[in-house]
Amino acid sequence: MEHVLSADGTQIAVHRVGAGRPVVIVGGAFSTAAAASALADAVAEQGFEGVTFDRRARGDSGDATEGQRLAPFSPEREAEDMTAVIEAVGDSAIVLGHSSGALVALFAAANGAPIDHLFLSEPPLRFGTDEPRADLPQRLQALVDEGRGGDAVVLFQREGIGLPETMIEQIRSSPLSEHLTSLAQSTVYDAMVAAATSDPGEALLSITIPTTVLVGVETMPLLARAAPMLVERMPSAELVQVPQSKHHAIDPPATAAIIAARVAR
Known part of the structure; x- marks a missing residue:
């Protein structure tokens, strides 16, 4: 590396x-x-x-x-x-x-x-078509700033990606959840990139x-x-x-x- x-x-x-x-x-x-x-x-x-x-x-x-x-x-x-x-x-x-x-x-x-x-x-x-709400990056950033990285991950999965609720809950209760939470800040950036290109x-x-x-x-x-x-x-x-x-x-x-x-x- x-x-x-x-x-x-x-x-x-x-x-x-x-x-x-x-x-x-x-x-x-x-x-x-x-x-x-x-x-x-x-x-x-x-x-x-x-x-x-x-x-x-x-x-x-x-x-x-x-x-x-x-x-x-x-x-x-x-x-x-x-x-x-x-x-x-x-x-x-x-x-x-x-x-x-x-x-x-x-x-x-x-x-x-x-x-x-x-x-x-x-x-x-x-x-x-079916674009996420324009304020998604701001709402994600607010959750990250509040120390609620896990909630930011769920919000991005739900509104940014469009995963079904059953899959979101399966991921949230799995060992993968901790790793995804460590990447919460990146959801803000992915949402902003998508808004500029989608x-x-x-x-x-x-x-x-x-x-x-x-x-x-x-x-x-x-x-x-x-x-x-x-x-x-x-x-x-x-x-x-x-x-x-x-x-x-x-x-x-x-x-x-x-x-x-x-x-x-």
Whole structure:
């Protein structure tokens, strides 16, 4: 593990495996770098360098914006974090973002991040339909500030993701709950990134970077709907179904093989 310095002074923890052109992997909500290690290994087996990192307020990364009033968080901070990671591993990189990480990757690409090929895995785009309330980030932050991180996690699961109540209760009563609570601040940031990207405008849709939108099977209806809608609106994009990826989880070998094939082409 190493740390790179983002533009606002946040320390971002980076893990690298393999050798070759870097493939930077951006995880989704509640994900840390460890969750993407199997995909990084699979990418390395395809002849690339697999790069994972803890997004700010997660794992071994810091968060220079936490509690700041003069320089609060905005989606641009996550774009800067990703750019700092890319610049630490090469002049440019292939980038794969999964779930909310796909939103970060898309936003960063539109803001000039040095990306050679963009892979967006099941981006949770709503295109203006059933969007969360605009004050969701503020309500999440209020819970975190009150020391109610567990309640923030539940609120994000309910309104930000749309999980059913039975699943939320199962997660809350499981050993996973403590880990998720430690990531409560990140729910605020994911909600803000989603608000900036969920109904993508011209700046996001008109990027010229070769883009592959990946979608698995038996996934959430929102995600199955969003992938083809994005490709319809994005001239640089193509849609690829990954049958091996199920229930919003990436299949590492299959996904790594698609990356290798699309980059070679």
